[in-house]
Amino acid sequence: MKLFSAAAALLAAVPFTQAYWKGFNIAAENPDGSCKTQAQWVSAFHKLSSLPGHFTSVRLYASSDCNTLALAVPAAISTGTQLLVGVWTQDDGHFKREKDALESAIKKYGQDWIIAISVGSEDLYRKETSAGALATKIYDVRGMVRAMGVKKDVGHVDTWTAWVDGANTEVIKASDFIGLDAYPYFEGSSIEGASNAFWSAIDRVRNVVNQVSPGKWVWVTETGWPVSGPKYGNGVASIKNAQTFWKQVACAAFKQVHIFWYVHQDYQASPSFGVIDRNGNAIYDQQNC
Structure with missing residues (x-):
């Protein structure tokens, strides 16, 4: 008999119509290129929750850019919104700032606002890194958050063409979930x-x-x-x-x-x-x- 993960068991216990996350991607920048303020994050979250589907789940692309987590997390907590967190992997200096921003947000706000953590986005599609190097960064972020007591899934986001490429199987093995664009x-x-x-x-x-x-x-x-x-x-x-x-x-x-x-x-x-x-x-x- 196949054993179910704790996450799968939890989802199975939820009514069918409530078993899956449904939400929107939101950029940290406004359409004019300026960074969102905390008040603008609150406004965006309120707007999505007011739509007929009452969307309270959001995917973010980054952690440090535009002070994303520093501003979006308190806005999310105040509006009952949960976040699929993004961590950019390019370049190493940027990656460190992303990790630091995620670590800081977890220390300050705990982990209840986190849906999961995505390390990288379409890096394989854009051929900006190797599967081995990306897998190492996924393990790196998972190790950091696990050491902080965070049990949320850590994975990667990429195109279907990248996921079916046999050269990228290391990233599948490294990921807790597979994010598909x-x-x-x-x-x-x-x-x-x-x-x-x-x-x-x-x-x-x-x-x-x-x-x-x-x-x-x-x-x-x-x-x-x-x-x-x-x-x-x-x-x-x-x-x-x-x-x-x-x-x-x-x-x-x-x-x-x-x-x-x-x-x-x-x-x-x-x-x-x-x-x-x-x-x-x-x-x-x-x-x-």
Whole structure:
């Protein structure tokens, strides 16, 4: 009989509709490039929790940049928000500042606000490091937080193409969870084929993970459809298609995987995946599925 981890047992004890994390990616910078203040973090968390799905889970990209954790953690605690923490790995000096910021936040606020910790983001896709070097940094961060009594999962976020690359199996072995970024739009998929492309990416990664490190969970750490921007193959950016992708993918995924939608706000980007406009209004309906 397969033994379940404590985390899996806990999730199994939660009602099915509440068993998975569902949230949004939020950048530490405002759309104009300025860093968020603590009050702006509070405002962003309140905005997400006020959407029909009452989102109280957020993924952050970094720990030290823009004083992310120093400002976002007290904002999260005050609003009942929990955080998937990001730790950048490039370069070594930056990595040390990230670790120091995470250590400082844990010392000051404990660990109840942490969902999990992601070490690196798409480093393998961008070929900025080797699998061995990245695995070492994952072990490094896990060792630091375990020494502080933190039992949260420590993993990595990357594209499905990176995860299925046999050269990267060391990172799968090093990770407690596998964070997957899946964008059918960037694969040139039409909106009609987007749902199949999304679930195909998850299945491919799960198959590899089950061969390398059976039992580890695959999380969706980024997905979404742009409301504006250029055409990628058959992928057309529009509010209508973003709404369709939400209805077809989010509503199903919320019941099957841990998922963090991309992105809270980026209205000056192209393509733009933002779901909140410059006036703080929802661009399309994030209905409660």
